Structures are given as structure tokens and as C-alpha cells.
Amino acid sequence: MSARAIKGALLTLGFWLMVIVLVVYAVFPFYYAVITSFKPSSELFEVGYWIDHLDFSNYTAVLTQGSFLASIRNSIIVAVSVVAIALLLGLTASYALGRVRFRGRTRVMMLVLGVSMFPQVAVLSGLFEVIRTLNLYNSPGGLILSYTIFTLPFTVWVLTTFMRQLPDELEEAAIMDGASPWITLTKVFMPLMWPAMATTGLLAFIAAWNEFLFALTFTLTDSERTVPVAIALISGGSQYELPWGPIMAASVIVTVPLVILVLIFQRRIVSGLTAGAVKG
């Protein structure tokens, strides 16, 4: 009996040890970035696990020198516009794909899924030409256009999954009353789709906020860069002496809003991610 109790206690201990290891593994890199960002450059090269005193010099350096604020503004403009466009086009498309039976529906779904699996490099030269032709090179417009390639298929896919879960009775009543598909969509489904649209919009926002390849290729000047490119290109006197303090401060600035969003909406995010994948 006591042997069993000991075994049980050991199992519980092992389990909690595992939980602690996993949490430390997940959180420590971010925690360490925060610590580093509050260190003055003189203390940067001593390894430490705690913050002794707050030093904001890295933050003032990032926010006052260069064009980091402009990058934040660009990132917000691009991400918000991309999400708005994707939701608008995605909502009507998901109604068609989720609620109406018609020939070719599976084919359209496959097309959407296929586009979402495109390697971005494969369209790089073609998109470069399109963006130049439309005079959008080195401007947020070019990024908004190019980001549609990954936000739109994703939005359509997830919204369609949510649309299918809504009960049939709603729509039947609307059809009996002679409502047109447009009225059915805007008056019956839209009010019910807000939670799903919030989830999808949030995921698309994060994807657009984090994008790097297009932003690096389709912008040229510092004032038009987005945040990831700005951080990647922060450089010091030479390749071997990167200003780690300001880099970590910039990283914390752009990550904290995302982490807060994720913590607030974690239930929604989990449901959106799994709707996008498991049911596909």
C-alpha cells in the first residue's frame, strides 16, 4: 500500500516537473529578451537571470533613432487593410462554399487549399512585375496586395468551416420568407458570424504582422519597411557587433501586443487554428 502511495507521489512529482520544464522552455526565450532589453549596454555582456534595475536607454534608442515608429505605422496599416480585404472577400465566398450545393464546389475548395500551400518564393518574380506595373513598389499598397495570397485562402477556409456548423433551420426560414441569398447572408448569417470573423481576423492579422519575405523584397527604403524587416536589418558598426540591446527592445515592443492578444483570445485562437486544420 505504501509502495503504491510512493509510486503515485513520484508520478505526480514527475508530472509537475514536466509541466515546469515545458513552461520554462516555452516562455524563457521571451523572458530573456525582456531582461536584455532593460539592460544598459555596459551590462549587456554579463549573463544574468533577473532584472536588477530598469534601464530604458535601449527603448529610447529604438524609438528616437531611425524610422522604427514609421515601421510600426506601416505594419499596422498593412495588417489592418489585409485583414479587412480578406474578411470581406472571404465572407461572401464562405457563404457560397459553406451553404450552397453546386457543381464544382469541391474543386474551388481544392483551389483555395492549393493556393494556401504555395511557396511564396514561387510567385516572387511574377508578383514583383505586377507590383511594379501597378506602381506599388516600395509602398504599403504592394504589401497589402501580395499578402492577400496567404490571408485570403486561409480566411475562406476557416470561415467556410464555421459557416457549415450553423444550423440549416435558420436559412430554411429565410428562404421560405423569400429572402435573396444576399439578404440571407447579411441579415441571417452575418450576426452569427461575428465571433468566427473575429477569430479569423485575428489569425490573419498575426500572419500579416509577422510576414518577412515579401516585405523584405517589395520595399526599398527604411521609411516603407514593416516591423519584421526593420528588426532584421538593425545593424551596428560591423557584422560582428550587433546592437543586441536595441534589437531586443524592438522585439519586445512588437511582440508584447501580440502576446497580450493571444492571452486574451486564447480560446478563440485555438478554435480557429483547429477549425482551419483538423476539419480540413
Place this chain on the structure above:
Amino acid sequence: MASHDTAVAGNTSRPSGRERGTRVRRRRVRAAWIFLTPMLIGLLLVAGWPLMRTFWFSMTDASLSQMGGASFIGLENYLVYDDGWYGVLADSLWWNSVWNTLYFTVVSVGCETVLGIIVALVLNANFRGRTLVRAAMLIPWAIPTIVSAKMWAWMLNDQFGIINHILISLGLIDMPLAWTANADLSMWAVIIVDVWKATPFVALLVLAALQMLPSDCYEAARVDGIHPVRVFFKVTLPLITPALLVAVIFRALDALRVFDVIYVLTSNASSTMTMSVYARQQLVEFQDVGYGSAASTLLFLIIALITVAYLYLGRRQLGGDS
């Protein structure tokens, strides 16, 4: 959309039920295609057309400054004999990057799968603070790839990095390791970052599958006194395999096109160069749009092949219409 509203208003002739049913259905199908049109045009503009142009450029001598005036040169960008073989397919650096990409994909997705299952099993247990732990697990997923690459680059810094510091104080190594500069280690540095960042995604998908499992077979197993490890391999694993496959495919397709982690951690170093890095270097830095497009086309074909195989296998789950 005004035409739809007037169509409703004009519906006054009181047709018989069946006639009305067909008409409603036909109108719905027509509306469905109208609803789909903006999205399809959008995809054509940003995906279909650029892809076609990339195919075309791969058969021209286009350069970045002169994309319009390029002339057709057939398959010379891929392979040509001119006193020796030239072209992407004859470039040892390309085959090196193909190998790097495959190595990276297999190792990182493998680690993410195993680790993801462990995290999911932990999160599936009932314990106090589970929501908090799940939230903590989401943090790596939410952090931009560039930022996580920079964070790890700092932690893996050869002189001042905390990883070397820990390893030395634990007595595991004598000398600091040059994680990102050493050709033998840099691929592992990239894998470490990718595994850290992507494991939560796999874990969440597996967790969702775990939570849908029927509880009765577990009770039966418990009554029969079967060892939990055996239950996992005989009951749980087969039941979550479909979800696991989806997660693995999504991750594998992501890993095959990897670019940003590598660009930030090791730039264009040949020891970690992947197909995407190779293609972009040719295209943008060497300004050789034709050659770079040929490499992009090959990458596209490899990924398309895998995608088609996946779609073919997963077809039954897709449309829901028979």
C-alpha cells in the same frame, strides 16, 4: 447586389411548390458563383497570374532591371550544355540547398511531432492551472519568426550567449560553441529555433484530437489493468493519427518553403541554404530573374507534388458533397 433584391420583390406569380424549389435552388447557385467571383479574381491576380509569369520568366534571360525586354531561351536556365553543364540542375549549390531543405524538414518536423504529442498529452491531463500552461504554450507561436530568430541568435551568441554560459557551467562543454557561424552547428541552431516556434501548433492540433476521443475505451482499458504506455500506443495513437497527419503535412509544407529563420540566423551561408533562400538570392541579390525563377519553379513543382498527393489522400474529408 441590388438585382437580387428586386428579384425577390418580383416573385409574385405564385408558382407551384416544386417549381418554386427549383427556381430557388437555381437562384442560389447563381448567387453562389457571384459571391465567389471577387475571391476568385483576387486569387487570380495575386496567385494565378504571378505563378504563370514565374514559369515564363524561368524560360527567359530576364534580369531584375529589365523584366519586360526578356527573350525566350528555352530550358537553358534549368540545364544546358555549353562546354560543360550549366543551369540550376547542374549547380551543386542548388542540390546542396535541396538536401538542406529536406534534412531541415525531416528533422524539425520529426522533433515537433514527438514534442507536440508530449505537450498535448500534458495539456490533456486535468490539473490546476491548465489554462495558464496552455496560454504559455501559445507564446512561441505568437512571436514573429524574425523576433524568435533574433531572440535565439542572442541566446546562442558565441561569446555572450546564455546557452553557452549554461552549457559551460554544467560542464558539458569546455569552449563556447559558435552556433550560427560554425557550419556543422548552424543547421542545428536553425532547427532549435523552428522546433521551439512550431511545436505549439502541432500540440494544439493533437490536443483538439485528444479531447474528441471517446472515454469508454479508456475505462475498459483501465478495468482490464492495461499499462498506460501500452494504452497510448494501442488506443490513443491510432485514434489521433488522422489529426497528426494533417499537422505533419501542414508543418512539412511550411518547412519545405522555409526562408525567414534562416535568412536572419545565418544569412546566405551555404551550410544552411534552403531552396527558398537559394531562389531569392539568385532573383534579388544577383538580379538574375530568369535563373531565380527556374529555381522557384522547381521548388513549386516539388511542393505541388506533395500537395497533390495529400489532397488525393484527403479527398473524402474535403467537400462534404458526394
